[in-house]
Amino acid sequence: MADESKNRDFSISETYRHNLLTFQEIRTRNPAMIECLRLAQEAALHDLPIMILGENGTGKNLMAQAIHTAGKRADRPFVAVNCSAIPEPLIESELFGHEKGAFTDARRIHKGKFEIAAEGTLLLDEIGDLSLAAQAKILRVVEYKQFERVGGEETLETKARFITATNKDLRELVAGGLFRQDLYFRLRGFTIEVPPLRDRQEDLVFLVDEIIEESNRKFGKSVRGTSAGALRLFRDYSWPGNIRELKSVVSAAVIVEKGDELSEDNGSFGVLRDGLAVGALPAPRAVEEDGVYTMDQMEKRHISAVLRRTGGNKAQAAKLLDISRPTLDRKIAKYGIGVDGSQAD
Ligand SMILES: Nc1ncnc2c1ncn2[C@@H]1O[C@H](COP(=O)(O)OP(=O)(O)O)[C@@H](O)[C@H]1O
Ligand SMILES: [Mg+2]
Structure with missing residues (x-):
């Protein structure tokens, strides 16, 4: 029918x-x-x-x-x-x-x-x-x-x-x-x-409380809140991964917390302290995912990404990268990048 x-x-x-x-x-x-x-x-x-x-x-x-x-x-x-x-x-x-x-x-x-x-x-x-x-x-x-x-x-x-x-x-x-x-x-x-979390200070505390509660339930913990020091860390951090990042940082902190409330020196807050130096700069994705790259690896990745974006159009890619066409060709050959921007790793 x-x-x-x-x-x-x-x-x-x-x-x-x-x-x-x-x-x-x-x-x-x-x-x-x-x-x-x-x-x-x-x-x-x-x-x-x-x-x-x-x-x-x-x-x-x-x-x-x-x-x-x-x-x-x-x-x-x-x-x-x-x-x-x-x-x-x-x-x-x-x-x-x-x-x-x-x-x-x-x-x-x-x-x-x-x-x-x-x-x-x-x-x-x-x-x-x-x-x-x-x-x-x-x-x-x-x-x-x-x-x-x-x-x-x-x-x-x-x-x-x-x-x-x-x-x-x-x-x-x-x-x-x-x-x-x-x-x-x-x-x-x-x-x-949608505004980023760093511009939504009103949301930080209650979202953290909700995530703590949820994590308590999930992991059988009984953390009751956040210390003033930890809150300061949260407020100063730029949260490039926004609420997704907040969720992962806070739930990990709940799991490892030994005290009643999330303390400033909770092991899962190291990333927040390291992140302070870069302020509002969003972390480049390649580094976020896989650790630290050499300059060559970054260049290779960047060229590949731009080529993929231009659908393999090298003239356009060279223009965007602000390098000459022969320079682009040389780098493509050096790194073994495919015409479509695929990377032979
Ligand atoms: N306002 C909010 N309140 C509660 N949880 C939220 C809120 N915004 C996002 N989240 C949670 O944050 C995570 C990322 O959200 P998502 O919609 O996938 O973000 P995006 O698509 O912008 O990357 C999800 O787990 C989502 O449930
Ligand atoms: Mg998404």
């Missing part, structure tokens, strides 16, 4: 159904954040695209879920795609799907995220990390609501509402030729800028 297949299309696959959150779960006492939530709640009721901007860990995903849950599409799928996690050659098939036999491994029809999102919400997360080639492909869907599965003839239509999120400064990317201006204007719709 038609109705049945309709239902199946709308069923949310496990991957996307992590108990979608609501606005009640976004906790804040900060005026700028309250205003931001007010805007998001208003935007949730309309079908314009929504763009959520903010540093890592500020709650962009949370907000996208809350918008979905608060809107007319709440009983439809919520599909989140992390654009930075899909390898370039797979992007088309991930987003648009593919037909059986479209390429060697395509043994059956595969539905893409646009199709799975159906009449629900599609969150294109980390949109600032998409290559220019992928941006061009997405533009058509956003503009004309139409797409084809890879290897398919039939033109499919999307009725999904689009939410995009990124920690990148998209305007800067547009100015630098790394993000299509037409796509940027299409997606901008309502723009919601």
